[in-house]
Amino acid sequence: xxxxxxxxxxxxxxxxxxxxxxxxxxxxxxxxxxxxxxxxxxxxxxxxxxxxxxxxxxxxxxxxxxxxxxxxxxxxxxxxxxxxxxxxxxxxxxxxxxxxxxxxxxxxxxxxxxxxxxxxxxxxxxxxxxxxxxxxxxxxxxxxxxxxxxxxxxxxxxxxxxxxxxxxxxxxxxxxxxxxxxxxxxxxxxxxxxxxxxxxxxxxxxxxxxxxxxxxxxxxxxxxxxxxxxxxxxxxxxxxxxxxxxxxxxxxxxxxxxxxxxxxxxxxxxxxxxxxxxxxxxxxxxxxx
Amino acid sequence: xxxxxxxxxxxxxxxxxxxxxxxxxxxxxxxxxxxxxxxxxxxxxxxxxxxxxxxxxxxxxxxxxxxxxxxxxxxxxxxxxxxxxxxxxxxxxxxxxxxxxxxxxxxxxxxxxxxxxxxxxxxxxxxxxxxxxxxxxxxxxxxxxxxxxxxxxxxxxxxxxxxxxxxxxxxxxxxxxxxxxxxxxxxxxxxxxxxxxxxxxxxxxxxxxxxxxxxxxxxxxxxxxxxxxxxxxxxxxxxxxxxxxxxxxxxxxxxxxxxxxxxxxxxxxxxxxxxxxxxxxxxxxxxxx
Numbered sequence: 001x002x003x004x005x006x007x008x009x010x011x012x013x014x015x016x017x018x019x020x021x022x023x024x025x026x027x028x029x030x031x032x033x034x035x036x037x038x039x040x041x042x043x044x045x046x047x048x049x050x051x052x053x054x055x056x057x058x059x060x061x062x063x064x065x066x067x068x069x070x071x072x073x074x075x076x077x078x079x080x081x082x083x084x085x086x087x088x089x090x091x092x093x094x095x096x097x098x099x100x101x102x103x104x105x106x107x108x109x110x111x112x113x114x115x116x117x118x119x120x121x122x123x124x125x126x127x128x129x130x131x132x133x134x135x136x137x138x139x140x141x142x143x144x145x146x147x148x149x150x151x152x153x154x155x156x157x158x159x160x161x162x163x164x165x166x167x168x169x170x171x172x173x174x175x176x177x178x179x180x181x182x183x184x185x186x187x188x189x190x191x192x193x194x195x196x197x198x199x200x201x202x203x204x205x206x207x208x209x210x211x212x213x214x215x216x217x218x219x220x221x222x223x224x225x226x227x228x229x230x231x232x233x234x235x236x237x238x239x240x241x242x243x244x245x246x247x248x249x250x251x252x253x254x255x256x257x258x259x260x261x262x263x264x265x266x267x268x269x270x271x272x273x274x275x276x277x278x279x280x281x282x283x284x285x286x287x288x289x
Numbered sequence: 290x291x292x293x294x295x296x297x298x299x300x301x302x303x304x305x306x307x308x309x310x311x312x313x314x315x316x317x318x319x320x321x322x323x324x325x326x327x328x329x330x331x332x333x334x335x336x337x338x339x340x341x342x343x344x345x346x347x348x349x350x351x352x353x354x355x356x357x358x359x360x361x362x363x364x365x366x367x368x369x370x371x372x373x374x375x376x377x378x379x380x381x382x383x384x385x386x387x388x389x390x391x392x393x394x395x396x397x398x399x400x401x402x403x404x405x406x407x408x409x410x411x412x413x414x415x416x417x418x419x420x421x422x423x424x425x426x427x428x429x430x431x432x433x434x435x436x437x438x439x440x441x442x443x444x445x446x447x448x449x450x451x452x453x454x455x456x457x458x459x460x461x462x463x464x465x466x467x468x469x470x471x472x473x474x475x476x477x478x479x480x481x482x483x484x485x486x487x488x489x490x491x492x493x494x495x496x497x498x499x500x501x502x503x504x505x506x507x508x509x510x511x512x513x514x515x516x517x518x519x520x521x522x523x524x525x526x527x528x529x530x531x532x533x534x535x536x537x538x539x540x541x542x543x544x545x546x547x548x549x550x551x552x553x554x555x556x557x558x559x560x561x562x563x564x565x566x567x568x569x570x571x572x573x574x575x576x577x578x
Contacts, residue, residue: 132507132508132509133509134509134510134511151509152506152507152508152509154506154507179506181506181507188507190500191500191503191504191507192507194498194500194501194504194507194512195500195504195507195508195509195511195512196508196509196511196512198495198498199495199511199512199514199515200511201548201551202491202495202515202544202548203511203515203570204547204551204566204567204570205544205547205548205550205551205570206487206488206491206544206547207570207573207574208543208547208566208569208570208573209483209487209540209543209544209547210543211479211480211483211484211540212483212573212577213573213577214480215480215483215484215577216577216578217441217443217468217470218421218441218443218470218477218480218481218483218484219421219441219484219485220421220422220423220440220441220484220485221423221517221518222423222484222485222488222489222492222517222518223483223484223485223488225488225514225515225517225518226488226491226492226514226515226518227574228510228511228514229510229511229514229515230570230571230573230574231571231574231575232567232570232571233567234563234564234565234566234567234568234571235564237563237567238560238563238564238567239560241551241555241563242555242558242560242563245555245556245558248555249552249555249556251498251500252548252551252552252555253552254497254498254499255491255494255495255498255548256545256548256549256552258493258494258495258497258498259490259491259494259541259544259545259548260545261494262490262493262494262530262541263538263541263542263545266530266531266534266537266538266541267534267538269531269534271527271528271531274523274526274527274530274531275523275524275527276523277493277497277523278493278521278522278523278526278527279523280497281492281493281494281496281497281519281521282519282520282521282523284496284497284501284502284519285496285516285519285520286520288501288502288504288505289505
């Protein structure tokens with residue numbers, strides 16, 4: 001008589017308690033997308049309490065309370081504050097985070113934060129992250145449960161174990177992110193200086209031309225698209241720019257250098273150089289998008 | 290006995306013969322929008338004859354022929370060539386245009402063309418124009434009957450009588466343009482340097498960063514929007530840039546100057562200056578769009 005042993009793997013979704021600290025555009029969109037797409041239990045906290053109560057009323061979070069009450073319960077804490085407030089928040093609450101839990105953040109720069117926190121001995125795992133999405137409007141009322149659909153989630157772990165990193169990436173996929181990218185904080189910051197920060201700097205620099213106020217009637221799609229991100233929250237972005245000083249200055253210098261190439265070719269009426277510069281740019285857009 | 294004399298004004302749409310010379314993106318879109326929205330009779334001509342035949346087959350034009358056959362019939366001739374070909378076309382055919390007819394063009398720069406042609410004694414009226422619309426793709430196959438819906442039509446007459454200018458503006462409205470603007474060639478070129486040309490120069494300069502090829506996974510809406518118009522026809526734009534040298538160089542200098550202000554403030558970690566620059570840019574976008 002033979003016995004056949006069947007192995008069955010049952011996938012059980014683990015219902016975690018997730019604390020979303022900071023309920024502005026990004027934090028509240030994280031809470032809303034978690035509520036929409038997962039069965040995790042969402043704890044929410046915001047400095048301005050009227051916002052927390054609104055989030056509770058809207059069903060964007062399941063529970064609120066004081067940080068002393070909330071932090072020790074959380075399996076994952078997601079910090080959504082301005083750049084300069086993230087390290088102080090982690091340090092002040094370092095003894096409250098649940099042992100073995102994950103602490104992450106959504107800040108748009110990573111080197112300064114990740115390389116500072118990796119030097120500490122914590123009972124929890126800090127894993128830096130950057131959900132790549134935004135809007136020209138900010139604050140709780142601008143948040144959307146669909147903000148991250150089709151977006152990239154970038155994760156910049158330094159000293160966390162693979163299982164903890166996988167938990168963060170899996171959560172991102174559950175939230176609706178289309179793509180997850182794992183890289184170093186330094187590579188993240190260099191790429192973000194190019195894809196996001198310099199785009200904002202140049203949109204602002206563009207609309208600061210003395211001719212901008214007269215543009216109506218003289219503009220089509222190019223003005224609209226190039227200037228869009230000049231609608232900007234200067235309080236937040238000024239912090240991000242300074243925190244990512246070196247890579248961003250490199251990008252400004254590259255951009256100015258390319259503009260000067262166009263300027264010189266136009267000055268010299270050198271069509272060949274202009275055609276060559278535009279052929280290179282066109283090729284990049286055709287091949288890479 | 291009293292006689293009452295009634296005056297009746299009957300508005301009769303005058304069916305004109307309109308010659309569209311050049312059936313690329315703009316020319317063919319003009320022909321298609323005229324066919325779609327008016328009952329004018331459309332003559333079409335293109336250097337590459339296969340394109341003319343395609344347009345005839347598609348019903349984008351009513352008739353074709355040689356320039357010697359077509360030009361003398363036209364009440365309005367619309368020239369849709371590259372910048373450098375417009376003045377030669379007008380001069381070579383100056384004795385063929387119908388007496389009292391209108392000759393116009395769709396070229397994106399106006400001063401050089403309008404100020405050259407106004408010095409000539411013609412039997413017809415030359416009125417420069419610029420339909421403010423475009424796409425990242427070019428050629429007949431990219432043309433659309435709806436390309437000008439919601440767009441601006443700019444007209445830069447120099448020495449034409451009001452009745453002829455009104456005919457051109459009325460035709461633009463019939464074609465679907467939402468707004469018509471009448472200005473000087475010089476003001477047009479200065480504004481276009483800002484709203485269109487510098488936007489293309491900076492989009493190209495942006496994607497020429499060495500980091501562009503790696504952007505996938507690190508970019509959201511800002512990269513996409515700011516870089517869109519780097520998909521560009523360098524043959525055409527190099528001509529336009531050189532033909533509008535002075536205003537465009539002024540705009541490049543203004544832009545570089547603003548970028549340098551950001552650079553200096555980031556270098557000095559001066560948040561107040563950064564916040565102030567972004568507040569100005571944000572105000573322009575909020576108030577003017």
